[in-house]
Amino acid sequence: MKKLIFIIITILLTAAVPVSAGPFININSIDAKTDFPRVKLNLTVVDPDSRGITGLDEENILVYEDGFRVNYVKVKDISSSTDSLYLVFAIDSSKSISKEYLEKIKKSAGEIADSAGANDRIAVLRFNDKIKLLNNFSSNKMEIINSIKSVERHGSNTVMFDAIYDSIEFLSRVKSARKGVVVFTDGKDEGSSLSNDDVIKFGKETGIPVYFIISSACKNPAPLSRVSKLTGGSLISCGDKSITGIYKVILSRIKNIYEIHYQSIVKRDNSRHVLEVRLKYGELKDRDTAEFTFWSSFLLFETEQRQVYKDPRRG
Known part of the structure; x- marks a missing residue:
């Protein structure tokens, strides 16, 4: 009987998890050269049905550099832009x-x-x-x-x-x-x-x-x-x-594009740094990462394969 109850609970928990495993957030581009230390990112955020999510703000999108959370982040939804x-x-x-x-x-x-x-x-x-x-x-x-x-x-x-x-x-x-x-x-x-x-x-x-x-x-x-x-x-x-x-x-x-502005906390030290953007939207959680190097005179930007948060109920 206990085994049957466990199976039923497992099925119910699994049913609550979206079928899609992501990715749900993607770093499209980064501009840290134009107005450094001000940095601008372009992100795409989608739901499990691959449709864009609108209305996100600073509570939903968090930015980290080298593992440290960045403060004073501004999130702007530019989905209504008339750009071609x-x-x-x-x-x-x-x-x-x-x-x-x-x-x-x-x-x-x-x-x-x-x-x-x-x-x-x-x-x-x-x-x-x-x-x-x-x-x-x-x-x-x-x-x-x-x-x-x-x-x-x-x-x-x-x-x-x-x-x-x-x-x-x-x-x-x-x-x-x-x-x-x-x-x-x-x-x-x-x-x-x-x-x-x-x-x-x-x-x-x-x-x-x-x-x-x-x-x-x-x-x-x-x-x-x-x-x-x-x-x-x-x-x-x-x-x-x-x-x-x-x-x-x-x-x-x-x-469905978000423009993110923030003040960088790293220096132009010719070293590699990790930028991470996290999504928190109800039960939907995900993150995308990018490695970048601030050179003394220019910026080399290179994206790496993303890592996705997984719901622990999925095993």
Whole structure:
């Protein structure tokens, strides 16, 4: 009887824990050079359903440097900003994709483009064993949709990670804080000179998230899931949500940005320091970390793999 009670209690406790294990908070960028010792961070915060969380303040977001809590932190929700949203659609056009699946990809990408807002700008590229930019950033829906429709199957390899890296580099030239890469693929990479770790490192350095839209039949989503999680994006299966729902998820994550201002407590000592940002929002707890070095004349900033708080009830 005692064993049965224990099992029931365990089930009830487990049911109260969100299904998603995070990450829920992501450091997108840091500026400690412009007005040091004043530091500015850009963060993205999402709930277990990957939707942006609004209305957070200094009680919800805590900042630490080298393990010491920083005081006088100012949290500003800039989600309502009218800054333009910039997206790169990277479409897999290799022959590993069937004609039927490519048509589904083109249909999905076209419907997302058609759902874009007036301030949204989309560039389209396709990749197989080569990478080709089909149109530059544009708000002209007809131009974007025509670029998507022009994609055909070619080549023998799939340089997916090279294409994602180039997409991030292309977006890094844009000054807007609202930007992301959306990859339509079957998940295979063949022939890239760069690895998923290269993509993760570059995405974190530039603060640009990577989103994957894949078929529910994708055989190996794990590498894609890792890239999306560690860059602040998400992995979305076409079979899970409507196209409108997919775009709302992407839009919610990219447009939900917090600007954090604080006075640094470290000195320009040419040593490595650890910046940590903690989220406390009801039962939702998470943190993201970044290592940085204050040089006497410039700042080197490098993000490291985040560590996530785990509810002890999960074991």
